[in-house]
Amino acid sequence: MFRLHPRAGASALTLGLGLSMLTSWAEAQTTLPSVTVDAPQAARAKPARSKPKTRAVAARRPARPLAPLAVAAGRAQRITPSAARDSLNQGPAGQTQTTVDRSQFDNRRSFSVADVLRDSPGISIKQGNGPRDFGISIRGSNARNGFGIRNLVIFDDGFPVTQPDGLSRSDLIDPHAYGAIDVVRGPSSALYGNYATGGALNFRTRPGGTIDGVEYGVDGGSFGYLNNYLAAGKKVGNFEGSLFASDARGDGYIGNSWFNTQTVNFLGTLQVTPDDRFTFKLINNDLTARLPIRSSLNQFNQNPFQQGCATGTTAAPGCGTVTLFNNGFNSAAGTDKETAVQAGLGRDDRRTIVGGRWEHDFDNQTTWRNQFVFDDRNISQPTGSTSAIGDFPSYNYMSDVVRRGDIFGMDSTAYFGGFYNTLTASSDTRNVVPGGNATPGSLSSNLFSTTTNYGLRAREELKLTSALTAVAGIGWETTNLTGRNTAYTYTGAAGATTTAITAADRQFQNTAPELALLYRLNSDWQFRGRVATGYGTPQVSNLFVLPSGASGNNTQLQTQKNLGYDIGADWTPNNALKVSVTGFYEFFKDELVSQATPQSGISYTFNAPRSEHRGVELAADWKFLPGWRFSAAYTYLDEVYTEYVENITNGTVFSFNRAGNKIPGISPNELTTRLGYDQLSGPLQGLGGLVEVQWKDGFYMDNANLLRAPGYELVNLNLHYTTGLVSDYFKTLNLYVEVRNVFDRTYVASANNITNSVTAAGIQNPASVLANSPNSIYAGSPRAFVAGMKIAFK
Numbered sequence: 001m002f003r004l005h006p007r008a009g010a011s012a013l014t015l016g017l018g019l020s021m022l023t024s025w026a027e028a029q030t031t032l033p034s035v036t037v038d039a040p041q042a043a044r045a046k047p048a049r050s051k052p053k054t055r056a057v058a059a060r061r062p063a064r065p066l067a068p069l070a071v072a073a074g075r076a077q078r079i080t081p082s083a084a085r086d087s088l089n090q091g092p093a094g095q096t097q098t099t100v101d102r103s104q105f106d107n108r109r110s111f112s113v114a115d116v117l118r119d120s121p122g123i124s125i126k127q128g129n130g131p132r133d134f135g136i137s138i139r140g141s142n143a144r145n146g147f148g149i150r151n152l153v154i155f156d157d158g159f160p161v162t163q164p165d166g167l168s169r170s171d172l173i174d175p176h177a178y179g180a181i182d183v184v185r186g187p188s189s190a191l192y193g194n195y196a197t198g199g200a201l202n203f204r205t206r207p208g209g210t211i212d213g214v215e216y217g218v219d220g221g222s223f224g225y226l227n228n229y230l231a232a233g234k235k236v237g238n239f240e241g242s243l244f245a246s247d248a249r250g251d252g253y254i255g256n257s258w259f260n261t262q263t264v265n266f267l268g269t270l271q272v273t274p275d276d277r278f279t280f281k282l283i284n285n286d287l288t289a290r291l292p293i294r295s296s297l298n299q300f301n302q303n304p305f306q307q308g309c310a311t312g313t314t315a316a317p318g319c320g321t322v323t324l325f326n327n328g329f330n331s332a333a334g335t336d337k338e339t340a341v342q343a344g345l346g347r348d349d350r351r352t353i354v355g356g357r358w359e360h361d362f363d364n365q366t367t368w369r370n371q372f373v374f375d376d377r378n379i380s381q382p383t384g385s386t387s388a389i390g391d392f393p394s395y396n397y398m399s400d401v402v403r404r405g406d407i408f409g410m411d412s413t414a415y416f417g418g419f420y421n422t423l424t425a426s427s428d429t430r431n432v433v434p435g436g437n438a439t440p441g442s443l444s445s446n447l448f449s450t451t452t453n454y455g456l457r458a459r460e461e462l463k464l465t466s467a468l469t470a471v472a473g474i475g476w477e478t479t480n481l482t483g484r485n486t487a488y489t490y491t492g493a494a495g496a497t498t499t500a501i502t503a504a505d506r507q508f509q510n511t512a513p514e515l516a517l518l519y520r521l522n523s524d525w526q527f528r529g530r531v532a533t534g535y536g537t538p539q540v541s542n543l544f545v546l547p548s549g550a551s552g553n554n555t556q557l558q559t560q561k562n563l564g565y566d567i568g569a570d571w572t573p574n575n576a577l578k579v580s581v582t583g584f585y586e587f588f589k590d591e592l593v594s595q596a597t598p599q600s601g602i603s604y605t606f607n608a609p610r611s612e613h614r615g616v617e618l619a620a621d622w623k624f625l626p627g628w629r630f631s632a633a634y635t636y637l638d639e640v641y642t643e644y645v646e647n648i649t650n651g652t653v654f655s656f657n658r659a660g661n662k663i664p665g666i667s668p669n670e671l672t673t674r675l676g677y678d679q680l681s682g683p684l685q686g687l688g689g690l691v692e693v694q695w696k697d698g699f700y701m702d703n704a705n706l707l708r709a710p711g712y713e714l715v716n717l718n719l720h721y722t723t724g725l726v727s728d729y730f731k732t733l734n735l736y737v738e739v740r741n742v743f744d745r746t747y748v749a750s751a752n753n754i755t756n757s758v759t760a761a762g763i764q765n766p767a768s769v770l771a772n773s774p775n776s777i778y779a780g781s782p783r784a785f786v787a788g789m790k791i792a793f794k
């Protein structure tokens with residue numbers, strides 16, 4: 001039942017580069033199963049071993065398998081340098097962090113990141129341009145972006161899936177593939193570099209030894225949704241590998257939103273010698289989807305699911321339309337207003353990632369790691385009156401050394417590394433021609449661009465006392481952005497062509513220090529304090545889009561920077577209760593903010609000189625009775641401009657001071673709570689259910705704070721059953737049925753920022769006028785029924 005797209009894959013090259021290093025250590029923090037609290041972790045660890053001094057003896061040692069970090073009497077076992085390096089992507093000491101474990105979503109619908117990441121505080125999700133394309137925001141970092149994911153860095157098993165231009169997309173993420181997801185929050189450029197102003201995510205696939213066989217699953221339900229998926233894995237001798245593949249398709253719940261997407265994700269690790277490990281990574285995603293046009297608030301209220309929108313001339317009230325040139329290049333031959341169905345708007349994309357990693361242990365204290373990733377994003381996206389077409393190949397190389405030892409008798413771990421990544425592309429923006437199938441017309445613009453980042457990182461973790469750990473880190477990075485944008489203008493019926501060329505050659509140098517203290521008062525209480533910095537340079541394409549959506553000179557954009565303070569506490573009085581609370585205050589300079597333009601699918605980016613982000617994050621997980629479990633993830637955000645004057649033109653330029661205004665797109669309150677029960681024994685063992693409540697507060701859509709997107713509360717119900725099977729061929733059977741949005745609420749799943757406007761006299765138009773601003777809103781799903789089955793084979 002799998003249909004894998006025939007388009008090409010990619011190849012990879014593994015390189016080696018030696019770097020000298022520092023010395024240090026910080027005590028690894030206890031990893032508890034199914035953690036949904038913000039406790040630092042050391043993830044997979046390998047048992048400590050004694051290293052013989054002679055190579056002849058060492059060559060006969062057996063391979064050392066990865067093993068979970070052992071915990072006894074509240075004391076963490078020392079870990080190897082390789083495991084310490086892994087923890088830098090999963091749970092860096094002193095960082096505010098949450099791990100969403102597979103047990104929290106294994107018996108639920110897990111179609112996209114929206115179904116699983118809400119279990120972490122600090123996370124906000126909004127629907128993007130595609131079935132699994134979601135905007136993921138940490139502490140509001142990406143809530144103002146028009147499409148994709150920016151202002152955070154994403155890894156898959158430690159391999160970067162954020163391209164050098166800072167863009168990530170979640171199309172390639174099928175949660176069925178993963179065993180855990182790590183959410184690292186707060187400014188993190190000292191460790192993760194450019195774009196990590198909000199933090200980082202690390203998706204960890206299931207190790208092959210954990211699968212130990214083959215699993216087949218299928219989910220299906222309302223709106224034609226069907227997802228077939230397969231997981232296979234094994235550990236044989238010195239090799240461990242896992243393969244995941246899925247085929248998902250559906251009709252969509254909004255007009256013109258059907259989709260068909262296939263994903264493959266492979267991870268394999270070979271222990272070549274006792275001191276050398278090679279890891280290979282492959283991800284491929286093919287997506288074919290149709291896209292609706294984003295609505296204004298008034299259109300959303302009239303026709304949230306865009307029904308009756310076959311053509312522009314017969315469209316029902318509330319249907320969005322785009323204006324297309326009849327001749328494909330200018331208005332000389334007239335224009336046509338067409339709906340998304342009529343024009344054939346959509347996406348036809350491929351993403352291929354191939355990576356390799358070599359780890360070498362010099363001795364029992366020192367590990368050298370080299371990693372290379374080839375990442376190719378190929379797009380054809382007629383999402384509005386124009387279509388974006390291009391191929392974006394990128395290369396990412398990093399090399400680092402981790403050494404564990406002691407300094408003056410204090411345990412320490414040191415990290416030192418260098419990196420280089422680059423992306424060169426030529427991308428076209430073409431006019432869409434009326435008549436269906438999103439036929440491309442003449443060029444609107446071409447952008448040739450190169451993005452290059454290179455730099456160094458160093459980190460020291462030192463255990464000052466048995467209870468107190470200090471962390472210090474710094475990152476330095478140079479970013480080069482070059483671009484040449486050619487805008488095309490066609491005059492007259494013959495389409496005489498003129499071009500306007502805008503060029504940019506920008507270099508940014510950024511440094512990001514961080515300091516943190518981690519204090520474990522006793523086995524119940526742990527306290528965290530951190531001050532850190534982040535930075536994010538503009539994307540080359542941002543430099544050539546004007547507020548009108550037309551091509552032009554926006555090359556004055558600067559790097560956004562933030563300085564953040566975190567203070568938090570983790571309380572774990574017993575195995576049944578875990579509570580974590582974190583308060584943060586972040587100061588932004590030149591924050592990059594995006595807002596929709598009058599041209600559908602095109603966003604304009606500007607710098608807000610000063611802004612402040614502050615808030616509170618709370619996570620709780622309480623197993624209060626046998627079989628019963630209550631969890632909650634709550635985020636409070638208060639984010640405001642403190643210095644920003646906005647200029648709006650209507651014949652004359654009028655200026656408005658936005659200082660003190662809320663930053664649009666930021667929901668001040670978000671909460672996900674879940675109450676579940678699982679029968680632990682008896683004839684009904686394995687039967688369980690849960691009720692989930694999601695609350696998202698309303699938020700402003702514009703800089704003047706005149707128009708609000710409404711908030712919502714959703715209730716989801718789930719019933720599931722898991723049982724072992726007595727068979728020579730089968731191991732387990734999992735079944736579930738789920739009702740989502742039980743009370744059939746109509747709600748805003750995504751609202752891009754809109755532009756304020758003024759009258760000829762310079763008076764700002766009120767909310768009643770702004771409510772007609774198009775290209776902003778996607779509705780969320782109405783009530784939906786989903787059922788799934790998964791069977792594991794021996």
